[in-house]
Amino acid sequence: MSKLKIAVQKSGRLNEDSMRLLKDIGISIDNGKDQLKASANNFPLEVFYLRNGDIPQYLRDGVVDAAIIGKNVLIEKGNDIQFVEKLGFSKCRVSIALPKSDKYNSIEDLEDKRIATSYPNTVNQFLKKNNVKADLHIINGSVEIAPNIGLADAIVDIVSSGSTLFKNNLVEKEVILNSEAVLAVSPLISAENQEILNKIQFRIQSVLKGRASKYVLLNAPNDKLDDIIKVLPGMKSPTVLPLAEKGWSSVHTVINKNQFWEIIDELKLKGAQGILVCPIEKMVL
């Protein structure tokens, strides 16, 4: 039987969340820490542990069928490769930053300036789109130090909390792109392995929906039920069950994590009591 070959980052910022996602979709992998390849023991899947930056080429060549990779790397090195799912972790942006003391009004101020970056294709594309010519210095890491040592006037690098920029006296001026981990697919994937990938994607979607939602249980006096139900979105409509105490009901529903506090405040105002909130492992709609 055919096995889907999936690449994940060997070590670094994506590794832990990628492995947790595979675990959460029920895939169990036997791997010694130093193995570069491991098989799932309950699913037709082989995991390849690779450098994130090398993954686009492996996808292009069909050495792997799919990968969990930063969208920023795909844009930089694999613009021809499709992704089928955003995975919601390793969120960051690729931005232009300049020393705090330098003036910057618009992208034209970068004309003829020296820009240090590990993302030359992304930067060149952005400059071209804006009709600006600049001089790129390609470095592989510690990009934020470049202006302080006189190597560049500006940088383009990953920003998340902004603390690395702050520590280096740099200020973010333009966001070139937003990134997060994605599930990317090789253009050469076979029909058989595409079927396996579809199953994985379906499982990932149900885990991601679960992570984005909360299961809420509450008690309410029957005369307040209509008002309370109006506040609740629910998957279809909330479940209402009678409590042992006369005149009271228990209401069960699913709410979006982002709307959570607003909804809870409103429920309390409308007379809900004993509100319980539980995590959801998976959600199949």
Ligand SMILES: Nc1ncnc2c1ncn2[C@@H]1O[C@H](COP(=O)(O)OP(=O)(O)OP(=O)(O)O)[C@@H](O)[C@H]1O
């Ligand atoms: N500070 C950050 N916050 C959130 N996500 C980040 C951050 N830095 C990097 N990322 C994301 O995680 C990915 C992997 O970053 P990491 O620094 O672990 O690897 P790398 O050194 O770029 O790659 P390689 O695996 O090729 O050595 C990046 O491509 C980006 O998508």
Ligand SMILES: O=P(O)(O)OC[C@H]1O[C@H](OP(=O)(O)OP(=O)(O)O)[C@H](O)[C@@H]1O
């Ligand atoms: O905005 P922040 O939260 O400070 O994150 C941004 C920093 O994180 C990444 O570096 P990383 O720590 O991955 O080190 P690396 O250069 O070795 O990849 C990135 O290259 C930035 O330097």
Ligand SMILES: [Mg+2]
């Ligand atoms: Mg990094």
